[in-house]
Amino acid sequence: MGEQNVSGGEQGHVVQARDIENLTITPPASPPEPGSADSPLLRYLRHPESWPVAREWQALPAGVHRARPGEDGTGLPPYVPRDADGQVRDHLRTASAWGGMILLVGDSTAGKTRTAFEALRAVLPHYRVLAPPAGGGKLWQVAEAAHGGGEPCVLWLDDLERYLGPDGLEPVVLEELGRSHVPVLATMRSKPFQNLRTGPSQQVLNVAEIVDLGRLWSESELSRAAECPDPRIADALAHHDLYGVAEYLAxxxxxxxxxxxxxxxxxxxxxxxxxxxxxxxxxxxxxxxxxxxxxxxxxxxxxxxxxxxxxxxxxxxxxxxxxxxxxxxxxxxxxxxxxxxxxxxxxxxxxxxxxxxxxxxDAALTHARDDTDRFVIGLHAYGVRPQAAETAWRQVHDHGHLLGTYNLAVLLADAGHTDEAEALYRQAHEKEYPRATNNLALLLRGQGKAAEAEALYRQAAARGYTKAAYNLGVLLEELGRTEEAEPLFRHMHDQGFRIATNNLANLRKQAGALDEAETLYRLAHEDGVLKATYNLALLLAGTDRAAEAEELYRVAHARGYQHATYNLALLLARQGRAEEAEAFFKHPHNQHNPNAVYNLAVLMQETGYPEEADRYYRRASAAGHPRATLGYANLAETTGRLDLAEKLYREAHAQGYVDATYRLARLLTTTGRTEEAERCYELAHRGGHPEALVELALLLVETGRSQLTDDTAAPDDGPT
Missing domain, CATH: 1.10.10 (Arc Repressor Mutant, subunit A)
Structure with missing residues (x-):
């Protein structure tokens, strides 16, 4: 169950859905309790003079993996510059001036720690390195120690996942470090990052400047490595087709x-x-x-x-x-x-x-040392073993920890146990935990209790939870109160909350202010909001700027946005680029999209592949596409299968398609059943078909009649 902040276009229509927060590793900002005076963390923090200076620090104590020893016994080969060096170092300079966190993400042995280590020594050589032990204390104490250390320092968190959890790297800790201009330089393996980023652990991870480091090296990195005289690098280069250079060295x-x-x-x-x-x-x-x-x-x-x-x-x-x-x-x-x-x-x-x-x-939970261990086990189990996550968080909840209560509620809501989830959300809400207030509002909104949901969203927003303000705006818009929603979205847009910028653009588009909507969509798109990329493409496609729209659809498609894949296929089909359109209609993104299957059938019919068109029409019809039966009937008629065509036209007529009624009338005319054809033409005319009246008149003339009948009965032999 991931983020569901959905807003924007879907196949040409503007759609908005609500937000749900997932698992959290961020406790509320309440006054911390004193830590244990004997904890390893406190012992470390009491002696800032022992923190190493960056230019004197060694790579192995920093956490860099050992490499195959050199001929001279050296432990590490020379550093080969990575493509990401400039990005990491620029972020580090900014963070040293204003605060902030830089997080290098990649596979084990991708070179994350070495890259971060070299950036630290290059950019902040005179800084003290605060590298606290994981566990055994509360990280808010780190912020206090950094502030009182008397020298500029950087917080080093290798394997960041070890520092997440109750009493770990909380948003309030990051805020305090930022006020003290203490940069945070961290690394995290890709698998833990993917596991933890989908929950409210995002509240920490999303504020970081993320730098991805690939396991396999780029051509430019390989070229620089080839210039290195170290024989270990040369040996690693010989295996780079299968392995990354750092991976092989380790x-x-x-x-x-x-x-x-x-x-x-x-x-x-x-x-x-x-x-x-x-x-x-x-x-x-x-x-x-x-x-x-x-x-x-x-x-x-x-x-x-x-x-x-x-x-x-x-x-x-x-x-x-x-x-x-x-x-x-x-x-x-x-x-x-x-x-x-x-x-x-x-x-x-x-x-x-x-x-x-x-x-x-079960074994891991049995040997968990405390609620922090149980909580983190629950995070890892969530999504792959929900029963274990529930067991872990029930124990944490039973011991009175708010985060266990909240995460258990999320898990139960996801499993459809809404009554118990609501009760748990209310417990956390009553303790003024705004994420629980937000999710309680979401739950009630899904039950049609809009008034109570609105009140709860307002409470969570008043407690500073920005996403609740966003969800309130979405709710107000769904209720038709756009004059109240727009100021909320505009305020959040002014604060840099770009998903709200996307929603504001939607409202301006609906109001006809297309230039302003385009400007807003571009701002959100440039800030990485995928929905805005897609919505901007929709806007441009609707204003005959197909080339720009295609480029943006391709960007959104490459980033996994399924509706973009479908709309890109439509755009290509309309331009007559049938082979490209076919490939995108058949893309896995469209595997369960009846609209894509139907349009693929139309494309196959138009390009002269009736057998494939037949197959896709049947698939689209079985999937419930409303026009598939009519399209399949038309194909059957054009390929001479008149009995099948009649059967399908009758089905489509019963579904309410006036065009099916009209086409059935024409088919009945050609097969000599003029009385039933007359009645079908009358029904099609009364349903608004523009050609039915003319065809009916011609039929009456041909049969020697001059006026319409009042008989409006349905065609003989209803749908089969």
């Missing part, structure tokens, strides 16, 4: 291959199972490192599921030795931590293959 593919091959009778089945236990616990969201006893317990089930007794697994001590052995001078599958703790190599986590077994979620 030995990720080699370890993944060895792990997969270990599940055999002559391999290391127990060692592979130990690695699988750590990998799956990580994929469930249980933070590591993991105790030896836990991996020992969990791996037995993995081994049993793989028919372990037939694989003749090695002894446990040998299995840990194998899993913890360093390969290629780089890393091991299990990374040892203090006191007998282990973490999986994150490359294996990202490339483990099929989903986590159902029983693993």
């Amino acid at each position: 030995a990720g593919p080699a370890l993944l291959r060895e792990w997969r091959q270990a599940w055999s009778a002559d391999g290391h089945a127990r060692g592979a199972a130990l690695v699988a236990a750590a990998v799956d616990l990580s994929r469930c969201g249980l933070p590591g490192p993991y105790p030896t006893d836990l991996l020992t317990e969990i791996h037995e089930r993995h081994l049993r599921d793989a028919n372990g007794s037939y694989l003749r697994p090695e002894p446990l001590a040998a299995a840990f030795d194998w899993a913890g052995r360093v390969r290629h001078g780089v890393t091991s599958m299990l990374l040892p931590a203090d006191d007998g703790l282990w973490e999986p190599f994150d490359y294996l986590v990202d490339h483990a293959g099929p989903g986590v077994p159902d029983w693993m979620w």
Whole structure:
């Protein structure tokens, strides 16, 4: 269940739908409770003089993956400039002046941490680096320490997902850091980013400047790498068709291959199972490192599921030795931590293959240390194992945590348990949590309780929740109160809330102010609002600027906007570009779109492929397209299948299509059934068909009659 802030055109019509917020990792801005004086975070924060200076900091402590050692024993090869360097460094300069977060997103071993590290040393060499340990404290304390440290500093959050959750990186923490002009430089693997961005975790992630870093290098990056004299780079370049350069240097593919091959009778089945236990616990969201006893317990089930007794697994001590052995001078599958703790190599986590077994979620929850662990496990389970998410969040809710209450309500609403969801939303609403107020309003709006929904949206908006103000505007527009909706959208537009800019453009378009609507759509489009890109294309297509509209439709199509794919196909068909139109009508975006299937049938008929047209008309008719039966009847008539054509015309007539009644009359005339044809012409004429009266008059003349009959009965033999 993702964001549903829908507004704008759909196949030529302006459509607006409501917004629903998803899972959140952002608690309300309430006064924090004092943290534990003995927490690792507080111990770290008490000594700002120990925070490294960026120009003196080393890459490995920063979190950069080790690489294959060089001939001279060096741990890391020279840095090869990446295409994203300029973007990262520009964002970092801006954030150092005004505050803000830069987030590098990419696969494990894509080079995110190295790129961020090199940017930090290049742009802010004299800054202290505040790199707090994950867990064990409240991140609002970081903002206090950064403000009081006495020297400029940057907050470094490698693997950002470790810092999200209750008492984690909250919007209020980011705001406080921004007021102190403390930039935040963070990295995040692609899979956690995709898992967490669809919920109200967006409230944190959406304020970041996102920089995507590809696993496979571009031609320009490969060219720069070729100029590097380090033999390790040259070796990686030789494998770049399959692997990214940084990926190969970090030995990720080699370890993944060895792990997969270990599940055999002559391999290391127990060692592979130990690695699988750590990998799956990580994929469930249980933070590591993991105790030896836990991996020992969990791996037995993995081994049993793989028919372990037939694989003749090695002894446990040998299995840990194998899993913890360093390969290629780089890393091991299990990374040892203090006191007998282990973490999986994150490359294996990202490339483990099929989903986590159902029983693993129960195991992860059983070994969760606190409600923060349970909460994060719920985030990872949401969307893939909702039962586990419900179990996790019920426990957090039962312990009195507001975020557990809210997320449980979202999950239950998604599953259709609206009564319990409403009760939970009301609990969170009464504690003045505006996201719950917003979603309660949404739930009630869906039940037709518009007045109560409006009051709740107004309360949430008054508490500073911008999306509630947006939803209020959408509701007012749906109720026909556009004179109230427009000032709301305009105010949010002035504040830079570009989805509201799109909605304001819709209203101005409806009012006939096309130039203003175009300007507004362009602003929202340039700021990345996909609906605005599509709506701008609709506007331009309607004003005979087809080339510009086509370009924008293609942009929206490439970004996954399904209606753009359909409208692009229509545009191409109208221009006579049949082959291109056919390809877009057949695109997977249109797989479940009856309009696309119907128009594809029309296109096939017009371009001389009646058999394909026949097939697509039947598909569109079965999918319920209102004009498909009539189109199929016309095709049947033109291909000489008159009995089928008559049957289909009668069906379309029964569906209320006047043109079907008229065409049925013509068909009846040609087959000599003039009395029934006369009645059909009369019905078509009374239904407004422009040619029916003339045809009726001609029929009366031909049959020697001179006046219309009052008989308006339906044709003989109703629809079959």
